[in-house]
Amino acid sequence: MVLDNQLIAKAPTVSESRLYQNLVDLCSIGCRWSGTAEEADACEYMRSEMEPYVDGVAVQEFEYPHYTPTGSQVASLKPSHRSFSSVGLEYAANGCCRGRLIYVGEGTEKGFQNLIELGFGFGGTVVLAKTNRPYVVGPCAESNGAVGLVVISDSPDASLRQITSQMGFDEEDDLLKFGISIPGAIIDSRSGDYLLSLLSSGPVEVSVEHRCSVELRKSWNVIGTLQGSEKGEIIVGAHYDTQLGIQGAWDNASGCSALLEILRACSRTEKTRPMRFCAFGCEEIGLFGSTRYVHHRKNELEQILCYINLDSTSADVCTTHELLASTKMLGFAREIIESNTGWAITKSGAFSPSDHEQDAAEFVKQGVNAIWVHEEGNPYFHTIYDTLETIDSPKLARATQVSLLLFYYLSMCGRGELGW
Numbered sequence: 001m002v003l004d005n006q007l008i009a010k011a012p013t014v015s016e017s018r019l020y021q022n023l024v025d026l027c028s029i030g031c032r033w034s035g036t037a038e039e040a041d042a043c044e045y046m047r048s049e050m051e052p053y054v055d056g057v058a059v060q061e062f063e064y065p066h067y068t069p070t071g072s073q074v075a076s077l078k079p080s081h082r083s084f085s086s087v088g089l090e091y092a093a094n095g096c097c098r099g100r101l102i103y104v105g106e107g108t109e110k111g112f113q114n115l116i117e118l119g120f121g122f123g124g125t126v127v128l129a130k131t132n133r134p135y136v137v138g139p140c141a142e143s144n145g146a147v148g149l150v151v152i153s154d155s156p157d158a159s160l161r162q163i164t165s166q167m168g169f170d171e172e173d174d175l176l177k178f179g180i181s182i183p184g185a186i187i188d189s190r191s192g193d194y195l196l197s198l199l200s201s202g203p204v205e206v207s208v209e210h211r212c213s214v215e216l217r218k219s220w221n222v223i224g225t226l227q228g229s230e231k232g233e234i235i236v237g238a239h240y241d242t243q244l245g246i247q248g249a250w251d252n253a254s255g256c257s258a259l260l261e262i263l264r265a266c267s268r269t270e271k272t273r274p275m276r277f278c279a280f281g282c283e284e285i286g287l288f289g290s291t292r293y294v295h296h297r298k299n300e301l302e303q304i305l306c307y308i309n310l311d312s313t314s315a316d317v318c319t320t321h322e323l324l325a326s327t328k329m330l331g332f333a334r335e336i337i338e339s340n341t342g343w344a345i346t347k348s349g350a351f352s353p354s355d356h357e358q359d360a361a362e363f364v365k366q367g368v369n370a371i372w373v374h375e376e377g378n379p380y381f382h383t384i385y386d387t388l389e390t391i392d393s394p395k396l397a398r399a400t401q402v403s404l405l406l407f408y409y410l411s412m413c414g415r416g417e418l419g420w
Contacts, residue, residue, distance in 0.1 A: 003335060003336060003339065003340075003409075004409075004413060007409060007412055007413060008336070008340055008405070008409065010269070010412075011404065011405050011408045011409065012265035012266060012268065012269055012404070012408065013265065013401060013404075014258075014261045014262070014265055014397055014400045014401050014404055015261065015264075015265075015397075016393055016394060016396070016397035018261055018264065019257050019258065019261045019393070019396055019397055019400060020257070020393045020396070022049070022253075022256065022257035022260050022261065023249065023253050023254065023257040023388065023391060023393075023396070024388065025045065026042060026045065026240070026253040026256055026257065027247050027248075027249050027253050027387070027388045029041050029042050029045065030247065031242055031244070031245055031246055031247060031248070032240060032241050032242045032248060033241065033242060033243070033244050033245070033284075034064065034066065034217075034219055034241050034281065034282045034284070034285055034288075035066045035217050035219070039219070039240075039241055039281065042240045042241070042256075043059070043219075043220050043222060043240065043279070043281065045240075046222045046240055046256065046259075046260070046279040047059060047222045047279075049260050050222065050224035050260070050263060050277060050279075051224075053224070053226075053263050053264055053267035054224035054225055054226055054263070054267070054277065055225055055226055055227050056224070056225050057222065057223065057224045057225070058222075058223045058225075059220050059221070059222055059223075060220060060221040060222075060223060060292070060293065060296065061218050061219075061220050062218070062219060062220070062221065062281075062282075062288065062289065062292035063175065063216050063217070063218060064175065064216070064217060064218075064219050064281075064282045064285070064286070064288040065091070065175040065176055065178045065214045065215070065216060065217075066214065066215050066216070066217040067090050067091055067164075067212055067213075067214055067285060068212060068213045068214075068215075069087065069088045069090070069211070069212050069244075070211040070212055070213060071088070071209070071210075071211040072086045072087055072088040072089075072185040072208075072209060072210050072211065073086060073185070073207070073208070073209040074086045074150055074185050074187050074191070074206065074207070074208055074209075075206060075207050076101075076194075076195065076198060076204060076205070076206050077098065077205040077206060077207055078203070078204065078205040079198065079201075079202065079203075079204065080198070082194070084187045084188075084191040084194075084195075085158075085160070085187065085188060085191065086160070086185040086186060086187045086191075087160045087162060087185065087186050088184070088185055088186075088210045088211070088212055089134055089138070089149065089151060089163070089164075089165050089180075089184030089185055089186055089210065090162065090163065090164040090165060090179070090212075090244075090285060091164055091165045091166055091178050091179025091180070091212075091214070091285070091286070092138070092149065092165045092179055092180050092182065092183055092184030092185075092210050092212075093179070093180065093181050093182050093183050093184075093210065094183070094210060094211055094212060095183045095209070095210065096183065096207065096208070096209040096210075097126065097147040097148040097182065097183050097207065097208050097209075098126070098147075098148075098205065098206065098207040098208075099124050099125045099126045099146075099147050099148060099205065099206070100124070100125050100126070100203055100204070100205055101125070101126050101128050101150075101195065101198075101199060101203075101204040101205065101206050102115075102120065102122065102125045102126070102127055102128065102146075103128045103129075103196065103199055104127055104128070104129050104137065104140075104141075105129065105130065106129065106130065106131045106133075106137070107127065107129035107131050107133075107134075107136060107137025107140060107141070108136065108137075108140075109136075109140050112140045112141075112144055116144070121145070122141065122144035122145045122146045123144075123145035123146075124145065124146075124147055125145075125146050125147065126146065126147060126148040126149070126150060126206050126208055127141040127146045127148070127149050127150070128150045128152065128192070128195060128196075128199075129141075129149070129150075129151055129152065130151075130152040130154060130192060131151060131152075132154070132161065132163065132381075133163075133357065134149065134151045134163050134164075134165050134184065134186075135163070135164060135165055135166050135167045135356075135357070136354070137149065137151070138165045138166070138180040138182075138184060139180060141180075141182065142180050142181050142182045146182060147182055147183075148182050148183050148184065148206075148208035149165075149180070149182060149183070149184035149185075149208070150184070150185055150186075150187060150195075150206065150208060151163070151184065151185070151186045151187070152186075152187060152188075152189060152191075152192030152195075153186050153187065153188055153189060153192075154189055154379070155188070155189070155379060155380070155382075155383045155385075156379050156380070156383075156385070157385075158188045158189070158190055159188065159383045159384060159385065160186055160187070160188055160383070161186065161381070161382045161383050162186070162243045162244045162245065162246070162382050162383075163186065163243075163382060164179070164284065164285045164286055165179045165180045165184055166178055166179045166180065166286055167286055167287055167356050167357050167361065168286065168287045168291055168356055168361055168362060168365070169286065169287075169288075169291060171295050175216060176214060176216065178214070178286060179214075183208050183209060183210040184208065184210055185208055185209070185210055219241075219281035219282045219288065219289060220281050220289075221278060221279065221280050221281055221289045221290075221292070221293050222240075222278070222279040223276060223277070223278050223279075223293075224263060224276070224277040224278075225274065225275070225276050225277075226263075226266065226267060226271055226274065226275040226276075226277075227271065227274055228271045228272050228273040228274040228275065228411070229271065229272060230272050230273050231273070231303065232273050232303065232304075232305035233273055233274035233275065233276055233303055233304055233305060234273055234274070234275055234276070234304075234305055234306055234308070234407055234410045234411045235275075235276040235277075235278060235304060235306070235307045235308070236259060236262055236275075236276070236277055236278070236307075236308045236309075236310060236403065236407050237259070237277075237278035237279070237280055237290065237307065237308070237309060237310065237359055238252055238255030238256045238258065238259040238278075238279060238280070238309070238310040238311060238359075239252050239255065239256075239279070239280040239281070239282075239283030239284070239289065239290070239311065239359055240252070240256050240279050240280070240281065241281055241282055241283055241284050241285075241289075242284060243284045243382045245384065246382065246383060246384055246386050247384075247386060247387045247388065248386055249386055249387050249388045249389075249390065249391050250312050250313075250314065250315045250378055250380070250381060250386050250390060250391060251284075251311065251312045251378075251381050251382065251386055252283070252310075252311050252312060254310075254312065254313045254314045254391065254396055254399075255309075255310035255311045255312065255313065256279060256310075257396070257400075258310045258313065258396070258399070258400040258403060259277055259278075259279060259310050261400055261404075262277070262310075262400065262403065262404045262407060263277045265404060266404070266407070266408060266411070269408065270412070271411075272411060272412045273305065273410075273411045273412070275407075275411055278290075278293060280293065280359050283311075283358070283359055284382075287356075287358075287359060287361055287362060289359075290359035290360075290361070290362055290363070291361075291362040293362075294362040294363055294366055294368075295362075298366070301366055301367065301368055304363075304368050304369075305369065305410060306326075306329060306368075306369045306370065306371060306410050307360055307363040307368055307369070307370040307371075308370070308371050308372075308403055308406055308407050308410075309358055309359050309360040309370065309371070309372040309374075310400075310403055311358050311359065311372065311374055312374050312375055312378065312381065313373070313374055313375055313395075313396060313399035313400070314375070314391055314392050314393075314395045314396035314399055315375060315378045315380070315390050315391065315392065316390055316391065316392040316395070317377070317378060317379065317380070317390065318375035318376065318377050318378050319346070319377065320346050320347055320375060320376040320377045321343060321344055321345055321346050321347070321373075321374075321375060322345075322346070322347040322348065322372075322373075322374055322375070322376050323337065323345050323347070323348040323349075323371075323372075323373055324348070324349060324350070324351055324355060324360075324370075324371070324372045324374075325348075325350065325351065325369075325370065325371045325372070326350065326351055326364060326368075326369040326370050326371070327350045328369055329369050329370070329371050330348070330349075330350055333371050333373075333406060334348060336405060336406060336409060337373070337402055337405075337406075340405060341398070341401065341402050341405065342398060343373070343398055343399065343402045347376070351364045351370060351372075358372065360372050371406055373399065373402050373403055373406070375399075378390075
């Protein structure tokens with residue numbers, strides 16, 4: 001495709017100092033776990049920061065199942081007895097189980113099928129997996145008859161990575177039944193290595209206990225709007241919540257600071273298409289805010305030309321830059337990034353059904369085009385080490401400029417220029 005270079009030249013630029021100040025402000029709130037006063041403070045911060053720059057800002061309330069952990073325990077019973085430090089796998093079932101341990105690697109559906117074809121049965125077993133996607137391995141384990149799940153966290157220094165057991169939901173779902181139907185827990189990498197060493201010498205029996213409470217509560221999305229004269233709105237979004245007990249500088253104060261800076265920069269430009277700026281709640285525990293937003297607009301989805309996701313962009317330890325986009329948007333996004341920015345794409349592809357751990361998921365599921373420019377390979381994500389000290393400020397500015405350019409170009413160009 002041929003890009004409009006004059007339009008690209010008109011694109012505004014981000015301010016590194018303002019970006020970093022937004023980041024500091026959000027991190028100073030502390031852990032923004034859903035259902036806490038700090039989450040409410042973050043919501044109000046996003047609203048108040050948007051308000052001076054938009055034609056209107058709305059706070060959309062939605063219901064979600066609030067998870068409170070009350071205890072977890074993992075222990076080997078045979079051939080040796082040993083207890084391991086653990087945290088509960090969020091939204092796994094309450095209860096205690098015991099069974100023969102079976103290791104499934106990353107726990108993909110194909111991996112389960114390969115073991116079944118080799119004669120392994122999962123009935124009555126406890127599945128052990130080394131993965132950052134327990135919401136993938138959990139359903140496979142329960143559907144194949146496993147009675148429990150143990151996830152090995154690959155995070156550093158014996159830390160434990162907090163993760164949910166389900167991502168996304170359908171409109172008709174009973175939210176009090178959100179999550180997998182078997183108990184689950186997360187152990188550190190050293191404990192995982194110990195269990196794997198036991199398995200190398202013969203059968204291992206383990207017990208898993210998970211205790212929690214779940215109740216319906218309210219959270220919020222913050223939506224700012226800049227009006228436009230043409231059809232086909234462009235949405236940019238980021239989630240403001242964090243996982244339990246962490247500061248969440250990378251995931252996702254970086255995305256929220258980028259959202260606010262893109263809004264500030266674009267508020268002073270000519271407006272062609274409507275622009276929407278969405279700060280979503282409850283992403284970490286199951287994509288509740290963005291999914292509710294898409295469900296709320298189910299009769300208006302044809303009006304959305306593209307959704308651009310801002311999530312996890314600027315850690316000083318990451319070297320993998322990934323571009324994920326809907327098939328229609330992939331070529332455009334690659335060309336505009338490679339031709340006009342210094343952001344090197346090291347991995348790219350079209351969204352697939354497995355790309356369901358971030359706020360573009362429900363947009364893509366419902367047929368809305370989406371783009372996500374982000375990083376992979378941060379060992380600190382969802383751990384206590386995701387702090388302001390691990391953020392690369394110049395990198396944050398470069399990554400934000402990439403998403404701003406995509407957002408601005410789409411909001412200003414004609415549909416014919418996109419080739420569809």
